[in-house]
Amino acid sequence: MSLSLTVDDIMDKQFLTFSADTSIPDAIQTLHTRKYFGACVVDKTGKVLGTLSEKACIQFYEDALHGRLDRPLDDIKVTEALSPDFLTISKSLGVVQAAEILLQHPIRRLAVVESGRLIGQITCRDIVKAVQRIGQI
Amino acid sequence: MPDKHTVADFMDRTFVQLKPEMKLSEALDILVKEQLIAALVVDSQSRPIGILSEKDCLKEVLHGGYNQRPLGTVRDYMHEAPKAVPSSMLTSELSQLFLNSDHRRFPVMDSGRLVGQITRRDLLRGYTKLMLKQDKSSIRK
Numbered sequence: 001m002s003l004s005l006t007v008d009d010i011m012d013k014q015f016l017t018f019s020a021d022t023s024i025p026d027a028i029q030t031l032h033t034r035k036y037f038g039a040c041v042v043d044k045t046g047k048v049l050g051t052l053s054e055k056a057c058i059q060f061y062e063d064a065l066h067g068r069l070d071r072p073l074d075d076i077k078v079t080e081a082l083s084p085d086f087l088t089i090s091k092s093l094g095v096v097q098a099a100e101i102l103l104q105h106p107i108r109r110l111a112v113v114e115s116g117r118l119i120g121q122i123t124c125r126d127i128v129k130a131v132q133r134i135g136q137i
Numbered sequence: 138m139p140d141k142h143t144v145a146d147f148m149d150r151t152f153v154q155l156k157p158e159m160k161l162s163e164a165l166d167i168l169v170k171e172q173l174i175a176a177l178v179v180d181s182q183s184r185p186i187g188i189l190s191e192k193d194c195l196k197e198v199l200h201g202g203y204n205q206r207p208l209g210t211v212r213d214y215m216h217e218a219p220k221a222v223p224s225s226m227l228t229s230e231l232s233q234l235f236l237n238s239d240h241r242r243f244p245v246m247d248s249g250r251l252v253g254q255i256t257r258r259d260l261l262r263g264y265t266k267l268m269l270k271q272d273k274s275s276i277r278k
Contacts, residue, residue, distance in 0.1 A: 059232075108192065129169055
């Protein structure tokens with residue numbers, strides 16, 4: 001298998017992010033509307049804070065529906081529902097290495113950062129599509 | 138609020154099903170085309186026998202190559218499906234199943250018959266609709 005492709009060659013540069021002050025219901029609506037399975041949360045400087053956790057969101061909805069929240073769900077921000085499983089990589093990393101990281105962890109998305117800022121992301125699908133397209137990575 | 142909502146209210150009844158004898162490359166094309174992370178694998182008796190995910194495919198294309206040698210069938214790469222849930226299960230119970238496991242989807246079976254599937258996304262979509270219905274101000278300021 002070729003080892004020539006880097007993350008930079010196939011990463012998604014037109015990706016969805018949430019600002020830190022996005023509410024959980026707004027984020028969930030956006031994910032559904034735009035047909036995304038997840039997205040990174042970034043601060044005002046573009047620094048990535050993490051990815052939104054579906055599990056944490058389910059817990060907040062459950063609590064809201066059963067009156068267990070001390071404030072409206074609309075007041076709860078995405079920064080309170082970040083996934084503990086979150087990894088960043090550099091764009092120069094080989095795609096094979098990125099794939100191995102994805103296979104070793106319970107995640108399907110890696111954030112690509114440069115000088116602390118989020119510049120892209122790569123998912124299992126991006127890699128699978130690249131393999132389909134060119135037959136190797 | 139008493140929880141009277143069940144899996145039947147939120148589940149997906151028209152979902153993509155893969156066959157175990159299908160070629161992996163064919164299944165992969167379906168996952169990509171349908172924008173799915175994974176899909177249930179169903180045998181000829183409509184029993185859910187596994188799940189094929191993008192990661193299962195990634196593992197194979199990474200370690201086996203895509204055009205270096207023929208890829209096998211879905212059966213060779215799928216992983217075990219979680220135990221099915223009944224459509225009458227309360228969504229609060231289903232939430233606990235999602236929260237206490239890493240499963241993203243459950244087959245839904247009634248009287249031994251596959252009637253649907255439900256994913257974390259279906260649950261969140263259902264909850265969002267429910268809350269909009271209950272109190273629009275709680276979702277949109």
